[in-house]
Amino acid sequence: MSSPGKFSFSFSKFPEGGLILVIIALGLLLALFGGSVQLPKFETTPDGKRARVFETNASGQKVPAFETVNKFFNARTIVQIAKDTSFFAIMAVGMTFVIITGGIDLSVGAIYALASVSGALVLSPYGPSGGAVATALGILVTIGVGTLLGCLNGAMITGFNVHPFIITLGTMAIYRGIAFVQTNGQSIGGFPEGFRQFVRSEILPGLSLVPLIVMIIVTVVGGIFLSQLSIGRKIYAVGGNEIASRYSGIRVGRVKLLAYAISGLAAGIASVLSLGYYGAGSSGDGQGYELNVIAAAVVGGASLVGGKGTALGAFLGAVILQMISNGLVILNIPQNYSQIVIGAVVIAAVLLDQFNALLAKRRLLAKASSIKKEVVRSSDTPVSLKPKTT
């Protein structure tokens, strides 16, 4: 939550520090035990194209060159993981807004699919020759549909005063159903080439970093929104105590509506990336994503009770889950086990969080006697209220 005064990097002030440590530990583990792999070597030719590098072997033949790299710790694998993470991480940041208000959005996967299909239906008629206008329109429609569907969730939850679990459970089926009806279950592709090139554009040679960059922007903007804006403070307050918020003049309904709209917006942004990256959209997209997204937010420290969670945490939570999922492949453990491991990680993360809270309580206890003495001594004048951090 917002911390007054200067930022201090003690663990109690910076809970995401633990998540970063976990990521570093996972990275080390994968780098050490993942072994190495042979990858074909590429080079950039003078005309900007990428081509295989050939070398002459001992017997004088020209053969394609390979390089030996660490299976995990190489740019391509890391960018691959980042790309896989980006869809979940973006939605997890949005989901965190909802979870902080004490709600839940089960429909993110369906929003992702319907936004994706809507965008595809706009983009597809322009065909591969479509220009910048078509691309912009497609992006706008995809993001707009996502936001609109989120707004609808929020409006129904606050308007009907029904638990968000029920409303979003319903819309999860409805949104995906609409996507299916719109497309007859067919995958829709054939987008303007410019759009695909934009999303897949290689910022560094051989590495398309757009999803990664969008993910970072979403996390930073989300983080600023929650910690620096007054509306962010209101989101925490509504989740912390809805009645007290109402008594403080906060328009609780609007705050909640906004949270669901942001969750929808995030799903829309994620589907733009997926449309561009995979070049097609279908009603089956994002099946089961809601669980991964909620899991990422929870691993990142969001509490389903409300009032707790950060954008950075959600991002890091998504990274951890994706690293584990990809890590199993790198460690040659069958992919089939990934669900079991991820499920266990979610539970372990929550237990760890509770254990952490217990430790914090103990630390406070240790300080107790000294504080108490101070209060007793100055029973007529209050103790200084300077925050610890200054």
Next chain:
Amino acid sequence: MAFLSVEHISKSFPGVRALDDVSVEFEKASVHALMGENGAGKSTLGKIIAGVYTPDQGIIKIEGQEIKPTDPRIAQGLGIALVHQELAFCPNMTVAENLLLGGFPTKAGFMDWGRLREKARALLHEIGAEIDVDTPLAQLTTGQEQMVQIAGAVGVNARIIIFDEPTSSLSTNESEHLFELMARLKARGVAMLYVSHRMDEIFRVCDTITVLRDGKHVATEPIAQTNRDRLIRQMVGREVLMKRPKHLDLEPGEEILRVENLSSTGKFENVSFNVCRGEIVGMGGLVGAGRTEVATAIFGLDPRATGAVFIKGQKLPLGNVNEAMRRRIALLPEDRKRAGLVLGMNILDNVSLAHIDHFSHLGFIDTSRELTEVEKLTKRLRVKAPSLDTITAGLSGGNQQKVALAKWMVRDCDLLIVDEPTRGVDVGAKAEIYELLDEVACQGLAILMISSELPELLNLARRVVVLREGFVTGQLPHEKFSQEAVLELMA
């Protein structure tokens, strides 16, 4: 030898040493009061004896035999019962089901409804309460609900009963029932511990008084050897005087609030009164008379309210909190944990919550300005806490109330409605809150004060409006104040 004794008990919680080497002896067939400011450790001591908490150090003895109530169930087995503030029941189940929640009587695994009712009736009979055991708990009054709780706690063989602020949510009538019950239990030889803030009750029902301060034992004296002032001195460690408030000597200014025929179906009807600048108007009445409901309706929290509310002569649209706040009305709610504070947030966030936009520029919070202004307020209100980062859940009742009050002092208001401003607040903080209310009234605020504590109402207010069952039954000016006059209008 004492019937029950605690020896050198110490207990710490995060942020506070709740009990520090406390030794007290309790006798059979007597009511022993535990008094002290909030955070003095009286509830903690009761809960340790009842097995809710385990002491860090010290021992508990019954008739010289050491006991170790590490669990409420073990304590119950030893005949120790705790009646506490938080009523923990399943509202949708019947009285009988709730009473035997811990062990339903069964026949071959099936519920034995006959024996369930019979047992429940026996328990209620034990304490002389007449409640239908088939009523769903949600349909009982708070007082009846508490009777059920007492029946369940006392069981049939309780030797020691700890009452932790039992009357805090009871009406006068219901409290009387409780006192009668305590007299009966006393006649049966039960040892009772009575934790309460209410002096009048203590002097009525208790035989011995133990005072705790900051977790330490201050004094244990028979009731005959002590008096109110002495007790307060022991509790606070200094004198607290109910001074004549200064605002009474100033002339009230123009009318700020005028309420005309304000009604809300089932809550209150045709309520009319006014409050002027520089005036504290008290609002008295029994629990359930509709006082809180009137306050929340003025603040725009009752969408069904009808009638008219005028602020400085201008009509206020009802049912809109933000409009009420724009017209400079503030409300300190009755239940600060439910409606006054976001307990999981720190002091800073709570104080600035209602006016967070006031601290913001283009939506961004100006943290340094927020910090300076909030710090100024918490200093002025003497909030005692290690820092503004402190989570409000861990503060004492008095400090929580000051934080909830500070929230409405971030910006100047014209009308401040305070609902039970000193409920569950210790004596020291009470005096500070009285002083503060007097001070802001002198500065020209109009204050509407709802209170169930007559002395506070009569001392602080210029006029008292009395409600009974949703109707205004009368208005008394300061010159005509007497407990009897107000009580007559109330009941």
